[in-house]
Amino acid sequence: MIETVQLGGTDKCLYQLVAPLVMNPEVLKQNYNFPFRTTDSFVWFIALENEEVLGFIPVENKRYNAVINNYYIKGKNVHVLELLLNEVIKAMGHIKELAAVSFLEDKEVFLGLGFKAEKQWTRYIRMIRNAKEQ
Secondary structure (H helix, E strand, C coil), rough: CCCCEEECCHHHHHHHHHHHHHCCCCCCHHHCCCCCCCCCCEEEEEEECCCEEEEEEEEEEECCEEEEEEEEEHHCCCCHHHHHHHHHHHHCCCCCEEEEEEHHHHHHHHHHHHCCEEECCCEEEEEECCCCCC
């Protein structure tokens, strides 16, 4: 059974869970070689199954919105992505606008959860989910 946890951006447990992944060449390749970053202003949503990390979505809390960027989902599993996005929406989506720079291949998942496309590039799409419109 998949469980989700929510951790602060500098929580020691966060580093224990994601450090092996964020430094893994295969994970970085899936993220188009962009590094993952975190600070106190981040909240990380992590999916676990039998203590194995199946994916994570770091969310940066900004003044007027929360921003999803540089996430990882093992095997690009749509179920895990939906599960984590629903956790993000449940925790933050009613308070703030959610902005996301998602992989183009994940566009339909985000659209299905109430995000709207704002700008599209070759590999990414910027999407917005306005709390007031939901």
